[in-house]
Amino acid sequence: MALDRLDDPDHPVYSMGQAAELLGVTPAFLRSLDASGLLRPGRSDGGHRRYSRRQLDRVVELRRLSEQGHTLASAAEILDLRADLDGERARHAATTRERDEAVRDRDTALGERDTARRERDRARDERDGARRAGHGDGDQN
Structure with a gap:
């Protein structure tokens, strides 16, 4: 419009x-x-x-x-440099946000991995315990 x-x-x-x-x-x-x-x-x-x-x-x-x-030419250069700096600051802030998000995602993934490992180890322990219990019953009969 x-x-x-x-x-x-x-x-x-x-x-x-x-x-x-x-x-x-x-x-x-x-x-x-x-x-x-x-x-x-x-x-x-x-x-x-x-x-x-x-x-x-x-x-x-x-x-x-x-x-x-300042001369007008130097004033224009100052303004252009300020604009460049503002642009770089904005890009830096965006990159920092992206990095922080990636770190959070990584930390979440690591936490999920650690939880899965603990669950796997617990399941193995339960399985091994059940096997030992099964072998023990066979030895007693």
Whole structure:
């Protein structure tokens, strides 16, 4: 459904004028980010720039870092590295969850194996005891 895209942070819905107004920047600033390759807005059918919420967030962070003394290029690199780190952290967390689940499964399997061994040994003891008892009765007759 078309309305589902409104919840998509990557769907380009904001025009350059809307984005500039929301962010308190000039359209020229947004154009410069596009020209430098630091931000790639979508394009409408008419070729006009369209920005997503995620891109607006990126502009805010680029601006904040540039106000702290970073060049826009270094600010973009910082944001890219942070995104990479977040991705790696998410992958690590998923791998850790998978490992923990595998350890639980292994421990369960080991417990089941140990229970089966105890039951087997108990059955053998009962069988051997029954055999001994049977042989003992035959010796007494």
